[in-house]
Amino acid sequence: MMDLISPTYIINEKIARNNIRRMAAKAAENQALFRPHFKTHQSRLIGRWFKEEGVTAITVSSLSMADYFASDGWNDITVAFPVNLHEINLINRLSGCIRLGLTIEDLNTVKQLDQLLTSRVDLYIKIDSGYHRTGLEPADRDEIVAIVVAARGSRNLNFKGLIAHSGHTYQARTIGEVYTIAALSLECMKMIKSWIPDSDRCLISIGDTPSCSLLDDFGGVDEIRPGNFVFYDLMQMQIGSCQFEQVAGVVACPVVAVHSHRNQAVIFGGAVHLSKDRLEVAGQTVFGQLVEWTGLGWGKPIPESYLVSLSQEHGILEAPSAVIRKLIPGSWIGILPVHSCLTANLLRGYRTLDGVDLDHLSGF
């Protein structure tokens, strides 16, 4: 037994390291820089597993996360989130110590950065390659070129290239859809790159876990930034980005009540542990799937056994009566989370199958 007390994110270190190794090898085969996104694990100790695979450059989603990893010796960090100029003091402190990459998508912010920066930073232009969350589009050709020109004329800006996140692959439910999105996204990036003066000095960076997991050939891509792949999760299984055997983390939760007459059990494991990220499975909204749990680790997913509702601390497990009948208050169960990034952000720490506790930023 692992001497668990409350909901705990259990990590199979071997699987996670294999996930890292495979992605690093794929980047190398494509002569692309592997700049993994650390917003999924947010852990210095897990970060070192990447370092051992030769990773030297990383991606984060906030400046506080950059600060956290900079303090553990990472010195080439890109923040893949549009610059928030209210954080200029932290930007200047970090860029004085490490190679910091920033993401922008409007000329005015570039001009302000030029005025406010006290050290040199790498600058990426965020491109909307089809996800329509954020970024400049092909229709913004003039602004894109103007930004490159302005950045290249600035003392403290080093124009690096174009950055995209094809997050719409998360809505894909077949491998074919992921390939289609990846192909169209890359075409978009290449077209925009061709408009840029001296385009040899403009890299293309892509990021989503489904594309990076499924494609073997990243022709034309200079940098990949997947994050979610380190643990994978139920959503990535549903998309087809991974097999169950590649899922590196399961949340162990104690049962606190059993309601056999409605084939349900209540677990200590709610929205403050798992997040309210959801999936549709066979027409039902689910918040996680039950896996076999031995007390020393997890086994297979159990069919038709899902978290069907979450409140602040309660999770409601619904499963066939043969499954529910084996549970009593005090039993431990394993939950395969829908979205490992948000679950890790909430649980703020991990335990490996070997019983080692791993750190987490615990912040944003």
Added chain:
Amino acid sequence: MMDLISPTYIINEKIARNNIRRMAAKAAENQALFRPHFKTHQSRLIGRWFKEEGVTAITVSSLSMADYFASDGWNDITVAFPVNLHEINLINRLSGCIRLGLTIEDLNTVKQLDQLLTSRVDLYIKIDSGYHRTGLEPADRDEIVAIVVAARGSRNLNFKGLIAHSGHTYQARTIGEVYTIAALSLECMKMIKSWIPDSDRCLISIGDTPSCSLLDDFGGVDEIRPGNFVFYDLMQMQIGSCQFEQVAGVVACPVVAVHSHRNQAVIFGGAVHLSKDRLEVAGQTVFGQLVEWTGLGWGKPIPESYLVSLSQEHGILEAPSAVIRKLIPGSWIGILPVHSCLTANLLRGYRTLDGVDLDHLSGF
């Protein structure tokens, strides 16, 4: 200006104190004990606002939360979540220092508690009065009576009464529905109480914010445990539990990108700040509503202006073009959150309109 840097939960202390005062007065008029749920704010400093209104007993949703408030001098704390016996060491430590209330719903757990407890605790039986999340039902009459008998025969258990949470009022969208649920729930509790030997020594405790906000007469109820009412939120406005003027908290977020052509802006404010709790508004799924923001506080909600999508750090605001046109990267906006409890849990701290920073447990 408030010198904000990143997403911040801004609290109007006067409104929050009025919410507390009104609920305390209502409990007093009904001769019911006001045992507010502190899982919403999870803050020692906000807890003291309750103390100043005469509150001496509180509710929490986890033992770590009980521990946090015990360390600030609260000495009558009920954990309104089914006992997780894996936490027995913390239970025994706390019950040695304060008056600790535990919630159970099965005889076996009562027998185990009898063996494991080293100090006396108050014991509530969790009743499912219609929500069907957790608790014993009227059909479990024999087990309910057996639990009372076992508890009364135990050295360290003080049988206190019946506890229910009519969480299905959160699905109500008219005041009439809330009244109906509250009435049926109370009837259920009274019936079960009538079965208990020496029933004068069995209290009835209810808890949901919609019922506690809307009802004036709690006839038969001995204790009320609302939590959400201290801040209220968009969901409570939609249910009809409160008016906008009673909402005590808004999340200030910086705009980081503007996409006028699709009437959208991107804010630094995502699932790790606001939670993925959602509401249906006019057939659309929303994650928060825009309010006027002056830099010193907030004004009215802005019609047809909602967060329509959240990812880890990004929030997508969709609003009429006249609203979006006023925004630039760097602008601050106010977001009325869907569910104040989960938002507070994620933001882990507050700032009052007077610029005072308030603590948060930052845990579970």
